[in-house]
Amino acid sequence: MNDLKFDEHTEEKLETINYYYKTWFGIVKRQQTNIIDAYAGTGYNEIRGKSTKRKPGSALLAVDLFRYDDLDNLNLIFINKDPQETDILRENITEYIRNSRIEPNVISRVTIYQKDWSKIIDTVIDETRDSIRLFLLDPYGAKSLPWVKVKKIAEEAKSKYGYKESGTEILINWAWHTLRRLLGKYYKSKRESTINHYTEVDNLDSFFGGDNWKNIADKYPDNIFSKEDKNPSDIRRLMEGLVFHYAKKLFEFFRYICIHPVYARIQTNHRDWKKRGEIVYYIIFASNYHDAPNIISTKFKEYITKKIYLPKTQKNLDKYLQSKKKRLNTHHQRVTINIKIRRMEEHLQKRLTNTQKRIIKSFYKRKNQDYGCYEFYLLNEIGFGKDDKEFQELMKDGIIATRQKEFRTSNGSGQYLYLKHKDLVNRQNFLFFNEKIYKFDTGELSEVE
Ligand SMILES: C[S@@+](CC[C@H](N)C(=O)[O-])C[C@H]1O[C@@H](n2cnc3c(N)ncnc32)[C@H](O)[C@@H]1O
Structure with a gap:
């Protein structure tokens, strides 16, 4: 089969995307809408876990929304760089529409580009400006996701008068597993006082939009990832430092940023068993719509309480997650x-x-x-x-x-x-991370109750 192959954690991503798509579309369906899936895949994912499952990928989850589009407002844009995958995607979409008894003419509202997303996104942005837009950036790694282009999308969330307006949202797969590898090379070159790995450093600069990431990376020892000296809490602080750094950049355009860690939960004797319990990537979601954090967090919360099968060295992480579980039960009083x-x-x-x-x-x-x-x-x-x-x-x-x-x-x-009054509407910037809420003010994040 020609499906893209992923590990079990992909289900968590797909469930989040599906849940958000459905809820989001229920809210915005009376207006012209566009979903722009910049790394559209082939339509189906083969997910390896205890057993192998075939699941609709992000593209088909978006196509499925046509079933609810009684006002003909939905438009879908799929981008995939790979020619063969793009052909498969096209076939899968046609077949899915046929089998799901969706009106065949919806196909005229599906645009597929076989292109590098970063080369075509400016045009796509211009052509969709009069609609409500949700951008999905789900790459394999970090190298193809330059900050300049992410910023280009984010800029759409701010009006030309400088206000953060709802109508543009981004969901990013923030590939820690790749960043970690690139950072490993950076530390190695520091240890060996060489500049052999300048390409990796360039990639990191491009991903973060400058070299400020080094201010965070340089706080930690050069052997942070080495097997003997591995210190999980240092790695955790490094990860969080970098993902918060990225979020701070998004705060220039968005009021709400939600960050959700996706863990390797594999239960089988898979070759990657050592990665059990490790964060594979973060899902970063950015929006100016006041209810969006609530919606997206529904799935995040479900997963925070799910069991992760940990190798012994990760017991600290287990404790950390246990402490998070308690927080989920906090009772919120509704203020009318x-x-x-x-x-x-x-x-x-x-x-x-x-x-x-x-x-x-x-x-x-x-x-x-x-x-x-x-x-x-x-x-x-x-x-x-x-x-x-x-x-x-x-x-x-x-x-x-x-x-x-x-x-x-x-x-x-x-x-x-x-x-405007703060007793009526809270117009501050907030970061939602692991059941904690941080306020973003004058460039700094501080935890709030
Ligand atoms: C992680 S997969 C996306 C999976 C998809 N979201 C799904 O749920 O089925 C990444 C996809 O992006 C494609 N891709 C990689 N680099 C790209 C680029 N620069 N522009 C567009 N597509 C790219 C890959 O060929 C692959 O299909």
């Missing part, structure tokens, strides 16, 4: 908008009028539009505009603000009114 308004009134030491509360609530229910709307919608809906006295008061107190926002479906822009 009425409670939020009351808290804000206490902080501001003033009472709002019923009309002002109505305005706030009408914004609050627009969660999917970043708790705001263009002025003309508001005039239509409740007959108020930003020049009204009640509104002016809300702006003066910093409860509501305006910004210029580009229209997605046509040229031009309009005044966008949105909830």
Whole structure:
């Protein structure tokens, strides 16, 4: 069979992608949408574990969404550099559509490029700008994923007026297993005081978009990966340092970053048994949509509590994960908008009028539009505009603000009114990692409760 072959941990990635695709599409399906799968594979994966399974890969998981696309809004773009794989992908998509009883004409909304994604992504970005977009970057390693191109996508999440807007999201397979190998070469060349491995260093520079990664790598001994001196906690700190460094770069464009470690969980006597319990890659997800971290974390949480079969040397990791399990049960009290308004009134030491509360609530229910709307919608809906006295008061107190926002479906822009007060909407940058939440502020990450 011509399927791409992967280890068991791939199922975790595919389940995450599938869950996010389905939930995301349920939310955005009333608008023009594009999924851009830059490393599209062949459509199916052969997954080796206790037994071998055949699973639909990311491309077919996206094609499956056509079953829910009653408004004909979904468009799919698949990119694969390999000519033979691209042919197989094309055949698999056609066959999948036929067998799943999906309308055959959806094929006109599937575009397949046989290209290096980094060579065509600029065009793809330009051609899809008027839609809601989800970019999937699922490479084998790190070398083909230059930061300049990832940044090009990320820039789309920010409007030309400098605001982080929802509508562009990225899911990245952040291939630690390759980075580790490249770093190993870097440390080796340092140990031997040679520059033999300059290509690997170039690859790392390209991946991280500069050589700042060295500030993190150089904190650790050059023999960090050597068998005799291997120190799991140093390696863990190095990994986290680097993945956080990458996340910080994404924070220039996104408000929410979620990072999920994917472990080798193999249970068989597979040749890679030594890798059991090790992190193979991180899934990094970046979004400006307030509910996205919640959605993507659903699958992450399921996997955090799943058993990992560890070699003896990894017992510390086991303990570490056990401590995470306890955190999952923390009880969250739901805070309603009425409670939020009351808290804000206490902080501001003033009472709002019923009309002002109505305005706030009408914004609050627009969660999917970043708790705001263009002025003309508001005039239509409740007959108020930003020049009204009640509104002016809300702006003066910093409860509501305006910004210029580009229209997605046509040229031009309009005044966008949105909830601003921190008691109502939290507009800070957050990193979600292993059930912990970090606030990102002035370039630094700090853990929050
Ligand atoms: C890890 S696999 C992707 C698996 C796929 N997401 C799935 O779930 O089935 C990586 C794929 O990207 C392709 N590829 C590698 N380098 C590429 C590049 N620079 N541009 C586009 N595709 C590339 C490979 O041929 C392979 O099909």
